[in-house]
Amino acid sequence: xxxxxxxxxxxxxxxxxxxxxxxxxxxxxxxxxxxxxxxxxxxxxxxxxxxxxxxxxxxxxxxxxxxxxxxxxxxxxxxxxxxxxxxxxxxxxxxxxxxxxxxxxxxxxxxxxxxxxxxxxxxxxxxxxxxxxxxxxxxxxxxxxxxxxxxxxxxxxxxxxxxxxxxxxxxxxxxxxxxxxxxxxxxxxxxxxxxxxxxxxxxxxxxxxxxxxxxxxxxxxxxxxxxxxxxxxxxxxxxxxxxxxxxxxxxxxxxxxxxxxxxxxxxxxxxxxxxxxxxxxxxxxxxxxxxxxxxxxxxxxxxxxxxxxxxxxxxxxxxxxxxxxxxxxxxxxxxxxxxxxxxxxxxxxxxxxxxxxxxxxxxxxxxxxxxxxxxxxxxxxxxxxxxxxxxxxxxxxxxxxxxxxxxxxxxxxxxxx
Amino acid sequence: xxxxxxxxxxxxxxxxxxxxxxxxxxxxxxxxxxxxxxxxxxxxxxxxxxxxxxxxxxxxxxxxxxxxxxxxxxxxxxxxxxxxxxxxxxxxxxxxxxxxxxxxxxxxxxxxxxxxxxxxxxxxxxxxxxxxxxxxxxxxxxxxxxxxxxxxxxxxxxxxxxxxxxxxxxxxxxxxxxxxxxxxxxxxxxxxxxxxxxxxxxxxxxxxxxxxxxxxxxxxxxxxxxxxxxxxxxxxxxxxxxxxxxxxxxxxxxxxxxxxxxxxxxxxxxxxxxxxxxxxxxxxxxxxxxxxxxxxxxxxxxxxxxxxxxxxxxxxxxxxxxxxxxxxxxxxxxxxxxxxxxxxxxxxxxxxxxxxxxxxxxxxxxxxxxxxxxxxxxxxxxxxxxxxxxxxxxxxxxxxxxxxxxxxxxxxxxxxx
Numbered sequence: 067x068x069x070x071x072x073x074x075x076x077x078x079x080x081x082x083x084x085x086x087x088x089x090x091x092x093x094x095x096x097x098x099x100x101x102x103x104x105x106x107x108x109x110x111x112x113x114x115x116x117x118x119x120x121x122x123x124x125x126x127x128x129x130x131x132x133x134x135x136x137x138x139x140x141x142x143x144x145x146x147x148x149x150x151x152x153x154x155x156x157x158x159x160x161x162x163x164x165x166x167x168x169x170x171x172x173x174x175x176x177x178x179x180x181x182x183x184x185x186x187x188x189x190x191x192x193x194x195x196x197x198x199x200x201x202x203x204x205x206x207x208x209x210x211x212x213x214x215x216x217x218x219x220x221x222x223x224x225x226x227x228x229x230x231x232x233x234x235x236x237x238x239x240x241x242x243x244x245x246x247x248x249x250x251x252x253x254x255x256x257x258x259x260x261x262x263x264x265x266x267x268x269x270x271x272x273x274x275x276x277x278x279x280x281x282x283x284x285x286x287x288x289x290x291x292x293x294x295x296x297x298x299x300x301x302x303x304x305x306x307x308x309x310x311x312x313x314x315x316x317x318x319x320x321x322x323x324x325x326x327x328x329x330x331x332x333x334x335x336x337x338x339x340x341x342x343x344x345x346x347x348x349x350x351x352x353x354x355x356x357x358x359x360x361x362x363x364x365x366x367x368x369x370x371x372x373x374x375x376x377x378x379x380x381x382x383x384x385x386x387x388x389x390x391x392x393x394x395x396x397x398x399x400x401x402x403x404x405x406x407x408x409x410x411x412x413x414x415x416x417x418x419x420x421x422x423x424x425x426x427x428x429x430x431x432x433x434x435x436x437x438x439x440x441x442x443x444x445x446x447x448x449x450x451x452x453x454x455x456x457x458x459x460x461x462x463x464x465x466x467x468x469x470x471x472x473x474x475x476x477x478x479x480x481x482x483x
Numbered sequence: 484x485x486x487x488x489x490x491x492x493x494x495x496x497x498x499x500x501x502x503x504x505x506x507x508x509x510x511x512x513x514x515x516x517x518x519x520x521x522x523x524x525x526x527x528x529x530x531x532x533x534x535x536x537x538x539x540x541x542x543x544x545x546x547x548x549x550x551x552x553x554x555x556x557x558x559x560x561x562x563x564x565x566x567x568x569x570x571x572x573x574x575x576x577x578x579x580x581x582x583x584x585x586x587x588x589x590x591x592x593x594x595x596x597x598x599x600x601x602x603x604x605x606x607x608x609x610x611x612x613x614x615x616x617x618x619x620x621x622x623x624x625x626x627x628x629x630x631x632x633x634x635x636x637x638x639x640x641x642x643x644x645x646x647x648x649x650x651x652x653x654x655x656x657x658x659x660x661x662x663x664x665x666x667x668x669x670x671x672x673x674x675x676x677x678x679x680x681x682x683x684x685x686x687x688x689x690x691x692x693x694x695x696x697x698x699x700x701x702x703x704x705x706x707x708x709x710x711x712x713x714x715x716x717x718x719x720x721x722x723x724x725x726x727x728x729x730x731x732x733x734x735x736x737x738x739x740x741x742x743x744x745x746x747x748x749x750x751x752x753x754x755x756x757x758x759x760x761x762x763x764x765x766x767x768x769x770x771x772x773x774x775x776x777x778x779x780x781x782x783x784x785x786x787x788x789x790x791x792x793x794x795x796x797x798x799x800x801x802x803x804x805x806x807x808x809x810x811x812x813x814x815x816x817x818x819x820x821x822x823x824x825x826x827x828x829x830x831x832x833x834x835x836x837x838x839x840x841x842x843x844x845x846x847x848x849x850x851x852x853x854x855x856x857x858x859x860x861x862x863x864x865x866x867x868x869x870x871x872x873x874x875x876x877x878x879x880x881x882x883x884x885x886x887x888x889x890x891x892x893x894x895x896x897x898x899x900x
Contacts, residue, residue, distance in 0.1 A: 082539045116559065122499045123566035131569070134577050135562035138555035142533065145552035149540035152548070160551050164581065165626060209582060 068233040068309060069101040069191065073201065073223035076110035077240045078297035079143050082150075089150040090301035091238065092196060096156055098307050101191035103230060105201045105223040106147055108139025129174035133203070133213045137163070140200035140219070148198045158196040161187070163211065168204035168222070170212040177212035179204055179221065179284075182229035191230075199226060220281035228288035235290050236312070237277060238297035243315035244269065244276055246480040247332040251468045254481040258330065262320035265330045268423045268457050277317075285317060292317040320425050328426035328433060329478035332471050337389040338368070338417040340449060340461065343399070345409035348374075348381040355406045356383060356399070363398050365391045369419065369452045369461060380409075384450055386461060389415045417449065418467040421459040422474055433478075434458045440477040446470055485650040485726060486518040486608065490618065490640035493527035494657045495714035496560050499567075506567040507718035508655065509613060513573055515724050518608035520647060522618045522640040523564055525556025546591035550620070550630045554580070557617035557636070565615045575613040578604070580628065585621035585639070587629040594629035596621055596638065599646035608647075616643060637698035645705035652707050653729070654694060655714035660732035661686065661693055663897040664749040668888050671898040675747065679737035682747045685840045685874050694734075702734060709734040737842050745843035745850060746895035749888050754806040755785070755834040757866060757878065760816070762826035765791075765798040772823045773800060776815050782808045786836065786869045786878060797826075801867055803878060806832045834866065835884040838876040839891055850895075851875045857894040863887055 072095065074088050088104075095102050107113075116136045120127070144160035151158035163170075166187070170177035187197045201219030206212035214221050220237060227235035242257065244266065249255040261269070263286035270279045276294055285292045295314030299306060305313055320326070346352055353372075360367055370385040387395050392413055399411060427433040434451075437458055441448060446469065450461040462470055475481060489512065491505050505521075512519050524530075533553045537544070561577035568575035580587075583604070587594035604614045618636025623629035631638050637654060644652035659674065661683065666672040678686070680703035687696045693711050702709045712731030716723065722730055737743070763769055770789075777784055787802040804812050809830055816828060844850040851868075854875055858865060863886065867878040879887055892898060 082536060085540065119499060119559070119563055120566055123502065123563045124570035126566075126570060128566060128569055131562040131565045131577055133562075134565075134579070135559050138558045141555045141558070142536070142552050145548040145550075146536055146540045148548045148551075149537055149543075149545060152545055153541035153543055160548055162551070162628075211579075 067099045067101070069230060070095055071103045071105060071223050071227040071230070071232045071235040072238060073105040073219060073236065074107065074238045074297055075219065075240070076107045076113070078238055079106055079147065080110045082146070085143070085146055085150050087301065088147060088238075088297065089154055089156070091297065092151060093154055093156055094301050094307045096196060098309070100309075103187055103197040103199060103226055103232070104147065105199045105219055105226060106140060106143040107201050107219040108143055112139040112142070130208070130210050133174050133211045137200070137203040137211045137213050140202050144198045144200040151196060151198070156196055157194050158198055159190075160198045160200065162200050163203040164205040166199070168225070170204035170206050170214070172206050172208060172212070174206065174210075174212050176215035177204060177206060179214070179225045182225055184226065184229035184231075187230055218278070220278040221284060224281045224284045224288070224290050224292060227290045227292075228284070232290070234293060235285070236293045236295055236314075238295055239276060240296070240298060241276060241294070242296035242299065242313060243294050244317070244331070246330070247471055247475050248334070251471050252475045255475065256480065258315045260316045260318055260323045261330055262323055262425050263317060264320065264456055265423050265425055266317045268421065269331055269333050282317065289319055326426045327424060328430045329422055329424035329480065330426075331423050332474045332478075332480070333421045333423060334467060334471055335419045335421075336464065336467065338386045338419050338461065339389045339392045339413060339415040340384060340386050340417055341392070341395055341399070342382060342384040342412040343406065343408040343410075344382050344412065345375050345377075345380040346383055347407045348379070352381075352406065353383070355402060359398050359402050360387075360395060363394060365395050365398070369450055369459060371450050371452065386417070386419065386450070416464040417461055418464045418470070419459050419461050420467065420470045420474065421457055422478065423457050424478075425456050427458075428455055436477055437474055440473050441470060444469055444473050446473075484516045484518070486647060487512055488520045488522060488640050488644040488647070488649045488652040489655060490522040490636060490653065491524065491655045491714055492636065492657070493524045493530070495655055496523055496564065497527045499563070502560070502563055502567050504718065505564060505655075505714065506571055506573070508714065509568060510571055510573055511718050511724045513613060515726065517726075520604055520614040520616060520643055520649070521564065522616045522636055522643060523557060523560040524618050524636040525560055529556040529559070547625070547627050550591050550628045554617070554620040554628045554630050557619050561615045561617040568613060568615070573613055574611050575615055576607075578614055578616045580617060580620040581622040583616070585642070587621035587623050587631070589623050589625060589629070591623065591627070591629050593632040594621060594623060596631065596642045599642055601643065601646035604647055635695070637695040638701055641698045641701045641705070641707050641709060644707045644709075645701070649707070651710060652702070653710045653712055653731075655712055656693060657713070657715060658693060658711070659713035659716065659730060660711050661734070661748070663747070664888055664892050665751070668885050669892045672892065673897065675732045677733045677735055677740045678747055679740055679842050680734060681737065681873055682840050682842055683734045685838065686748060686750050699734065706736055743843045744841060745847045746839055746841035746897065747843075748840050749891045749895075749897070750838045750840060751884060751888055752836045752838075753881065753884065755803045755836050755878065756806045756809045756830060756832040757801060757803050757834055758809070758812060758816070759799060759801040759829040760823065760825040760827075761799050761829065762792050762794075762797040763800055764824045765796070769798075769823065770800070772819060773816070776819050777804075777812060780811060780815050782812050782815070786867055786876060788867050788869065803834070803836065803867070831866075833881040834878055835881045835887070836876050836878050837884070837887045837891060838874055839895065840874050841895075842873050844875075845872055853894055854891055857890050858887060861886055861890050863890075
């Protein structure tokens with residue numbers, strides 16, 4: 067007998083038929099003798115509808131009222147799933163964030179979970195009751211509903227798993243696991259059996275939309291073993307209830323991964339743009355003068371590369387931002403021109419960042435060199451490079467995105483199982 | 484400056500345009516210097532949708548989960564109206580039942596309000612804040628959301644008005660007041676300026692759907708002066724903000740009604756059926772043997788008339804039930820035939836109960852006789868009569884319903900203003 071958190075996203079609870087299907091997944095685990103807490107999102111489309119109404123009501127946007135409106139979506143799903151479970155003979159009750167309570171900070175609309183009291187849920191496990199928890203929300207210090215921001219239900223699930231000391235947190239979604247790369251680009255992509263928290267964090271940051279970045283961070287901190295698996299498979303298909311080895315990808319501590327590959331996966335992020343400032347004064351504080359105002363304008367700067375400029379006396383600064391933010395970034399920088407003291411500003415949109423990810427590269431030399439060589443052989447020009455301990459990111463022209471992904475996927479042997 | 488509760492039902496908040504219109508009504512009162520609490524229902528149609536989902540999820544129906552799902556409708560409206568108010572410069576915040584809290588008993592789905600702590604609302608009035616309260620719901624002793632049953636938002640409004648000692652409770656609805664009778668039947672029907680609580684209670688019980696019976700009971704007990712008025716009029720039309728004399732009908736203590744008419748209104752209830760048990764043994768306990776089992780079967784018995792039977796040794800019992808319950812009632816009675824000991828059972832459907840209502844009839848003789856005479860002159864046969872201090876109810880064939888209403892409306896002079 068184990069204690070399991072099962073999380074179901076919007077497409078998994080899109081209508082009553084899908085909710086009944088979720089109930090069957092839950093029943094399978096309950097019948098196997100496990101203690102179960104379920105975390106649910108709003109029915110797909112519902113959150114967008116509610117958000118649109120709040121915008122229509124007031125462009126000024128009081129985040130506390132936004133939260134009261136938008137959190138109702140998960141409230142509905144939690145009640146409906148509790149009813150659907152009762153209907154197939156399972157003792158279940160719904161829990162709103164304010165009832166448990168899931169205490170958050172006061173950042174309405176993007177709140178962080180501070181504390182969860184799991185004792186009442188645990189007590190009721192002892193009475194054979196399944197907890198159905200409304201995801202995405204908690205109770206702020208002002209005694210009002212606070213939502214965690216988009217995709218927050220993943221974070222709710224991991225946080226509850228940590229609070230109740232669950233053996234596992236199963237994230238049911240519309241894909242059946244984490245792949246070595248996007249299978250739509252490389253059909254030879256393989257589903258990973260395991261991936262380390264750090265690797266998943268890089269994958270998530272780089273646009274692999276399986277899990278929210280914050281939920282992976284939380285899982286890493288609290289060492290919550292997290293399974294990514296599909297809610298669209300038959301709940302009673304062979305192996306679905308296999309406790310030790312369910313179908314899906316386990317996100318876990320790297321120590322649990324015995325046969326560590328050098329490279330685990332290839333990720334990519336589209337619609338990047340590059341901005342270059344030429345012949346900056348090479349003096350302390352110049353970076354702060356550039357990136358401070360950009361941060362204030364909520365522009366997410368990603369890769370940053372600094373070089374000595376052509377004539378040797380000054381410096382060049384290149385960085386990437388999302389394509390949609392280029393105009394805003396250029397305006398911010400031109401407004402700061404006197405302070406920053408650059409000579410020329412250049413920009414290029416429609417770029418792609420391709421990343422090679424793997425904890426194994428910590429202890430292997432030459433991983434980056436293989437990537438550069440392989441891309442060069444295909445005639446793909448590299449515009450910028452950044453590296454970390456477990457990641458190499460390469461900025462290239464968007465037209466070469468798929469070719470680069472397939473090339474790197476092959477060069478590190480990910481095509482073979 | 485006064486303290487006002489404003490309640491808006493489902494059709495008044497059906498979409499964002501209607502909600503913006505509600506915001507203008509609220510602004511008018513705020514601009515006049517009043518302290519305002521607004522109580523809102525779910526957007527029209529929303530509650531039905533949520534109820535249908537709960538039924539689909541589980542016919543077994545756990546009322547606590549039903550409440551969690553269904554109460555979300557008012558939660559959404561309260562947040563949206565708070566935003567719409569903020570958008571026109573009014574300091575407003577939403578309140579859920581559990582936040583105030585509005586404490587109820589544990590009868591989920593049909594809970595009764597036990598206690599409301601209005602102190603925080605009053606404190607915030609002092610800071611110029613408008614309270615937007617989600618109607619229809621409170622917090623049960625189990626710390627879960629409890630709904631008050633259909634139409635409960637009227638009850639929420641009156642209860643909050645009592646808790647915050649409001650000077651007035653304005654119920655905004657899709658009609659502009661209470662009429663002497665249904666204007667669709669008698670175009671000469673007049674809007675009443677005032678009606679006593681007791682009279683309104685009889686009107687509401689008899690199918691005048693302006694207000695829920697429970698809310699009128701509550702208003703009567705706590706002497707909450709309650710205005711029924713229209714949300715569909717232009718919020719800024721002349722007279723709308725007239726504090727002493729707004730357009731609508733004031734439901735108030737009879738002492739406040741100086742020029743009391745003998746008869747205030749004519750109400751009617753359609754689809755009544757009559758059941759007669761002939762030649763019952765005339766002994767103690769026979770009424771209990773009949774009406775006990777009917778109550779257990781949730782059949783609402785209305786008029787009851789008992790007579791000595793033709794031969795003088797036994798008794799006849801006649802009573803009315805809603806037409807839809809006739810078959811169920813006949814089955815219950817036939818199952819009890821040995822215990823009850825009746826000889827023949829007869830029934831007739833498609834009847835109508837027409838009622839003459841007025842506090843003035845307490846001190847006036849001959850009110851009933853006028854009704855019987857007027858109906859007789861039109862050739863309308865009376866099947867049963869019941870009377871109370873302030874009401875005469877007459878059961879007739881359904882075909883004569885409109886004629887009877889118009890005849891009685893005229894005979895008591897209600898056609899004249």
